[in-house]
Amino acid sequence: MTIENVLLVSAALFAIGAYGVVSRRSLVTVIMSLELMFNGVVIAAVAFSRFTPSAALLSGDPLTAEAIRSALTGHAFAIFVTAVAAGEAALAFALVFAMYRVKESVEITDASEMKN
């Protein structure tokens, strides 16, 4: 397991998600594919955190607790992205329900205008 392998999986998940976003017609599956893309990005962040050292550790300056903690920046980033993704999913489904109520359809081709 090297960083290249993990990034390969991350890229594959992102690409599968991108395919889903473009090729599906139902908004619900499009949102599912978007979540897959989010996961691909977060995997890359965690992989960088795990395999590459932060600049503060390589600089040769006296070791500080801050410098050691900077090795976990990718983890903090992953948690923030997860929080944003959760908010995004909730709002996206609220929009889908609003559209379903007005148009009785969740097909992406019917979504060109939200005005009834």
Added chain:
Amino acid sequence: MEVSTLTTIAFWAVSAMILGFATIVVTQRDVFRAAIALAGSFLGVGILYFVLSAEFVGVVQILVYVGAISVLMAFAVMFIQDIASGSRPSQGRLVGAAVAVLVFGVFAFTAYNTNWSSMDAITDPVIVAALTEGFVEVGTGNAIEIFTDLPVDENAVAVKNGGVFVDSSGSIGVLVVREYMLAFELIGLLLVAALIGGLLLMRNPSTTDELVKGDFSV
């Protein structure tokens, strides 16, 4: 077997699980099955974080994605009757495949053709020990004491403060409320905004109209 061999096997097994379920999500016509496969893919990603020694992120992934977002997806699928007929593919299928192959190609090329700096570049034994065994922060400043030789005593301070990649939760907590305080606060604001926005979009228009007129009996 060596630990690294086992880790590699676990990594490829989990990767196969993630990508297999993800493929089902984007190809399955039955949307409910796609939602179940999505939960499986999320679970696989959670396990992958454990393999990458990111336990805290793994737990967050399982709580938020497998626990909350999957339930939201299942709820949406059951709420919208229209979807029972299945999710049809759009005309953009070939375009989608082309985009996916292109994106994957570029990312994979970059991943394999970049000279990533490696953790092996760290030769200072003190830093290695701090990253893998443990460190103790002394006082409020930046001074730390490194324990390379962990004491056998269970109650020793060094045992309670595992290294960053051994027991990362505490360090992530400090990192989030110190270095990333602003982002942390903004996330709270964002979630409140999302909550209010969701409620506003989901409201029943007729009930809200009566509320606006001042009739609070509904």
